[in-house]
Amino acid sequence: RRRCRRWRLYVIVGSEHTGGREVPAVVQAAIAGGAEVIQLREKSLSTRALYHLARQLREITGEAGVDFIINDRVDVALAVGADGVHLGSEDLPLPEARRILGDKLLLGATAHSLEEALKAQAVGADYLGVGPVFPTATKPDIPPGGLKLLREVVSRVSLPVVAIGGITAENVREVLAQPGVKCVAVVSAVAAAPDVKEAAARLKRAMEGMDFDAAGSSP
Amino acid sequence: RRRCRRWRLYVIVGSEHTGGREVPAVVQAAIAGGAEVIQLREKSLSTRALYHLARQLREITGEAGVDFIINDRVDVALAVGADGVHLGSEDLPLPEARRILGDKLLLGATAHSLEEALKAQAVGADYLGVGPVFPTATKPDIPPGGLKLLREVVSRVSLPVVAIGGITAENVREVLAQPGVKCVAVVSAVAAAPDVKEAAARLKRAMEGMDFDAAGSSP
Numbered sequence: 283r284r285r286c287r288r289w290r291l292y293v294i295v296g297s298e299h300t301g302g303r304e305v306p307a308v309v310q311a312a313i314a315g316g317a318e319v320i321q322l323r324e325k326s327l328s329t330r331a332l333y334h335l336a337r338q339l340r341e342i343t344g345e346a347g348v349d350f351i352i353n354d355r356v357d358v359a360l361a362v363g364a365d366g367v368h369l370g371s372e373d374l375p376l377p378e379a380r381r382i383l384g385d386k387l388l389l390g391a392t393a394h395s396l397e398e399a400l401k402a403q404a405v406g407a408d409y410l411g412v413g414p415v416f417p418t419a420t421k422p423d424i425p426p427g428g429l430k431l432l433r434e435v436v437s438r439v440s441l442p443v444v445a446i447g448g449i450t451a452e453n454v455r456e457v458l459a460q461p462g463v464k465c466v467a468v469v470s471a472v473a474a475a476p477d478v479k480e481a482a483a484r485l486k487r488a489m490e491g492m493d494f495d496a497a498g499s500s501p
Numbered sequence: 502r503r504r505c506r507r508w509r510l511y512v513i514v515g516s517e518h519t520g521g522r523e524v525p526a527v528v529q530a531a532i533a534g535g536a537e538v539i540q541l542r543e544k545s546l547s548t549r550a551l552y553h554l555a556r557q558l559r560e561i562t563g564e565a566g567v568d569f570i571i572n573d574r575v576d577v578a579l580a581v582g583a584d585g586v587h588l589g590s591e592d593l594p595l596p597e598a599r600r601i602l603g604d605k606l607l608l609g610a611t612a613h614s615l616e617e618a619l620k621a622q623a624v625g626a627d628y629l630g631v632g633p634v635f636p637t638a639t640k641p642d643i644p645p646g647g648l649k650l651l652r653e654v655v656s657r658v659s660l661p662v663v664a665i666g667g668i669t670a671e672n673v674r675e676v677l678a679q680p681g682v683k684c685v686a687v688v689s690a691v692a693a694a695p696d697v698k699e700a701a702a703r704l705k706r707a708m709e710g711m712d713f714d715a716a717g718s719s720p
């Protein structure tokens with residue numbers, strides 16, 4: 283469960299945000315561009331269809347040595363042997379999910395505020411998705427917390443933080459300049475890009491030379 | 502897992518088929534009318550909303566000593582401590598579900614044909630929902646297999662069979678007259694009835710005096 287401390291680029295993929303391309307092909311390209319972790323986020327597939335898609339992604343990520351997280355669905359994560367589950371406020375409560383998953387799978391939680399971050403840590407999350415950092419079309423209803431939210435969370439919470447929301451190759455250095463922030467998550471910036479591999483690679487190049495072991499980082 | 506052999510009236514409830522009434526109130530009434538097992542079938546709630554509803558129903562059914570089955574969602578069934586999960590062709594494959602659920606929870610499967618029934622038995626189902634027996638508005642796309650399908654399945658499969666599809670107080674005796682058929686499932690005939698308790702009780706009265714231990718029954 284400590285492996286999420288090594289994540290730098292976390293790519294979220296779902297069929298609504300691939301511009302009509304097949305999800306497995308988009309995931310292949312994101313990995314080729316440097317993603318270290320893939321989250322599958324699907325909201326409208328049947329359980330059977332989600333299971334088959336997740337199995338394909340488990341195989342692709344497994345061969346690449348990349349972590350594979352499933353949004354919301356604890357059952358599908360267990361069925362395909364995913365590395366973890368990411369839960370938001372509309373998903374199973376964290377303690378229930380932990381009880382079902384056991385200690386082997388990673389449990390990620392979304393936090394839109396310091397309070398949510400502290401609560402998620404208290405109930406056993408392994409990492410936090412914190413945001414939106416910047417305005418984003420994917421979550422237009424949630425006001426961005428900015429870099430200030432990241433700083434607040436990192437200063438009070440010991441879990442690894444994945445910054446999310448409106449992050450691009452242009453602003454990623456600003457995000458990672460916050461002490462303790464070592465990983466960024468993107469949805470459409472990679473999965474909906476005309477060239478997915480290049481979009482991921484551009485983000486990774488923009489991160490080059492950042493000091494991920496800088497003071498203030500979580501150990 | 503042998504307790505499904507004692508089921509006679511299996512009531513399926515979901516918010517789409519309650520005529521706008523609250524699901525817990527409908528479930529209370531169905532139990533008061535004589536249902537021995539309740540299945541929650543929801544297709545459009547968030548996982549969190551489904552979890553909260555399922556917890557309520559777990560409490561209601563538990564207090565009444567009635568079995569509680571959840572359609573499709575293995576994760577929610579585990580989270581609320583349901584008695585089992587019912588799986589159709591769009592849900593997790595049975596062997597995967599069994600692996601996650603372990604041996605304590607009941608696993609039901611839908612069979613529209615003898616082939617599906619034999620397959621479900623081979624991969625570890627505890628009981629079979631077999632139908633549609635008669636034409637039904639709930640599944641207008643599937644041609645009814647009639648009493649013939651029930652007879653075929655019961656003669657070749659040793660699992661308890663729950664007959665489903667278009668069953669009413671008027672035709673229930675015809676269904677239960679098939680050797681080995683001891684339980685009927687209803688959706689709108691109870692949950693959408695103006696008086697839910699009376700609709701369930703009417704079905705139970707219509708079943709009175711049927712010889713559930715007749716020759717040909719599964720042991």
Ligand code: NI
Nearest residue numbers: 370371392421
């Ligand atoms: Ni959110």
